[in-house]
Amino acid sequence: MASASLKRPLDILVIGAGVSGLSCARELLRRSPGISLSVLEANDRVGGRTLADSEGTDLGAGYIGPGQDHILAIVEELGLKVTKVYTAGKTTQCLHDVVSYYQGLVPPISPIGTIDLNTAMQEMERLVNLCDMNDPRKTPNAVELDRTTVQQAIEKLCWTSEARSVLRTAIRAIMCAEPCEVSTLGLLWYIKRSGGTRRIFETENGAQDSKVVGGYGIVAPMMAARLPAGTVRLNKPVRTIDSRDATTVTVTCSDGERFVARTVVLAIAPVQQLRIEYLPALPSGKMQALQQFKMGHIIKTFTYYDTPFWREKKLNGSAVCDDGIVVVSMDDTKPDGTLPCIMGFVLTDQATKYATMSTAVMMEALGAHYAKLFKDERGRRPLRIKRKNWSEEPWVGGCYTSVPGPLCLTVHLTALEAPLAEGRILVAGTEVAKVNSGYVDGAVEAGERIARNALVKLGQLPSREYDVMITPPPSKLLPLTPLEYTWIETHLPSMTSFIVAGAASLVGVAAFLVTRWW
């Protein structure tokens, strides 16, 4: 062991062979083909939070959408295809224990609830628009918004329990956390970087538009295979990063092997950065920041049937449920119709509840859930299930991404992104992406940008390229088209105007009655 220390130091050592680390390595070699480079991966596989099993089922990140041009460029380069998520038919909603089906965007809630939800969504969109994309601290009322939990915001925004429930469910599904755990500014910024409220929630033309044929999880292994042989080292958990020397950084793995590099890129989630021992010790701001960004809490499940019975009933398999084991489900049947399957997200308290339960118990609960949602007893008879509890992955810690709690953005973000050791240790990973943070696309953006930052540091790129996001040309695979608003969304009165109008009508009716009868 430790022979590397006797050799010339590596130019760059990337820690983490998830999509961000691999994108970083790819960009480094593209920009500087002669660079010496290694990528260390703690796990026995590459891919991080993306993972496809032998059936091409995405146990991790599964969806790709228009506007995600960083990852789309890679998917295209790798010669992969994408396929639309099945959306033919009606979507299922279970709200306050009542199941209903609907087409389009307006979930079937009461007229008052609809007005209320629409008002709240418009207000959220207004706040998202005000949010400063590059520096969330420059958002109007940033401190106040960052001290307010999303639960508080929902309570303030919504008048009806229906609208509250719909919003709470939507936010749980996008953050894998409870609204009371998330900073309002954190949520707004997250949505902003994902292209807005519509883009983040939508399937068609939204973040859940498509899937990669063969699995999103095959992208990372394919990227790794295109790196020079021996670049990626598996089963190399990093235990110590020593930057006490002025020009090099020495990285020691669990097994004692040492790597010496001029620059180190941390392409791992904040909580995993926290687990490493640093010499010298981390500055206090970084130590605090790394404690704030905990990972979301999710078990991704797949329930297989002998037939996609929901399609017979003109249901698309997409379902949102405000209570029960699965919050959001989607049809995950293969494009050729084989392996009929419903994918379901089991989140937060339900993830805690089912984490220790047997597969049989979980299969029964999933079956009962889908039987209820699709109003079909065949739901109760799944052939088998798959499940992936991402909090059990020691080198990940949770999914989809880090949850921005109160104060995360206004107090801790700067330290989270900050390099260490005068720029010899840089930070990548989807959490620090300038767009689509939390998505695979953000992992690519951050990885590529930090690669260029490293090359600037090494004098191989001009300093004007430091920390500049470069967006690939718009993808032809999934072109970005504007989202259209329905007439009802743009013309529905707000809750306030509804109440004012209601009060005015009452006065009018009263006046009418008075003049008629008295």
Added chain:
Amino acid sequence: MASASLKRPLDILVIGAGVSGLSCARELLRRSPGISLSVLEANDRVGGRTLADSEGTDLGAGYIGPGQDHILAIVEELGLKVTKVYTAGKTTQCLHDVVSYYQGLVPPISPIGTIDLNTAMQEMERLVNLCDMNDPRKTPNAVELDRTTVQQAIEKLCWTSEARSVLRTAIRAIMCAEPCEVSTLGLLWYIKRSGGTRRIFETENGAQDSKVVGGYGIVAPMMAARLPAGTVRLNKPVRTIDSRDATTVTVTCSDGERFVARTVVLAIAPVQQLRIEYLPALPSGKMQALQQFKMGHIIKTFTYYDTPFWREKKLNGSAVCDDGIVVVSMDDTKPDGTLPCIMGFVLTDQATKYATMSTAVMMEALGAHYAKLFKDERGRRPLRIKRKNWSEEPWVGGCYTSVPGPLCLTVHLTALEAPLAEGRILVAGTEVAKVNSGYVDGAVEAGERIARNALVKLGQLPSREYDVMITPPPSKLLPLTPLEYTWIETHLPSMTSFIVAGAASLVGVAAFLVTRWW
């Protein structure tokens, strides 16, 4: 290296030589003198969050109070003395930038503010009383309280900005966190285990009643010195805990040295437990729990003067300030009058701000603060300062203790406390204490109790002793006497009754005017 693996396994291996780990070792040897035992400490010193420098200044935990009988028993056993904190004279308050001085308990705010604050404190005390000491989830409305931040609770409880400011400041001082980061249930339970609102806030007869002569920080080194030679091993950061063998646990340190034991006790903070690599991987509930309990954020400062000038002005040096560098300060002059000094807590955003500033800049800021608070230009001329930023300590991560954010108690506490590997890995530390959690006293309680749990597991104690808290006889050093409520506290009307009375009076006055003039 790795010779221990060839020898007979240790009965117990304690990880962490803070007060909890040392108390655990002490209790183990007291109950089972023949036991084989090692204590591994990552740092180059024992004591964890307690640390006295060569002048006996407590850079870490500094105060001891009545009711803390676990640690008082040890202090007494070690032959140490305690000395009262200086309280002669008036306390200083700076609220909304106005400095005032007061004696007793009622801070000098407006009459309306006083009524409001008193109402809020009474409500808080009522909620603390309702809180279930042993299982916070059994508290009425536990889920709702755990989803509500303390900031929300303050906004709901208080009508005036004065009362809000006083409460916010008090809570920042006891949690080293912003109210928006803390779960209301978390705060209530924290206060409950500390003996109630009065006990936690008070100096005299409260948690800040006294100091240990020579420094609280000398307790741990003295405890370590009383263990058999070689028991404590310094500079041994634990990197891996392998419990895949059915009967032993193998612990590997950063330097490669291995220890094999039948039982392991983790006497380190949750965030430090998270940093270790576990084989097999942690269950998801534990992985999630360890990410939730981040450490508080504090720089403890000491500002030295040639004379305790505040005492000349009949001020006791205790000050509370709702804005500025120091939130809470106290006289830290030695009992014999030497080393005149004001201790000051620099918290959260101020800790972030001053973490990277030079000693000279910080000294100027502290001097200006005390000159303003004590209305004396001599404040501006400190001789020197000391400061300890606990988030810079890699093997601590922050102080005083872990902050219970939203959902921590109702969702994550069980997993936080849970043993691993069928009870072969147990969890101690002040965070899991049954009383005075967060205090040194709690560290002792947890350490001693977990020691007995380990002995039960090893068959050396009957199972009825498992997880039973044993409280030492009441200390004679600092006897616990009931706290008295002032007349004003118990008789002041509530804000509601004040408003009702006010409205009634207005009606009365109006009626009077009507009858007189019309």
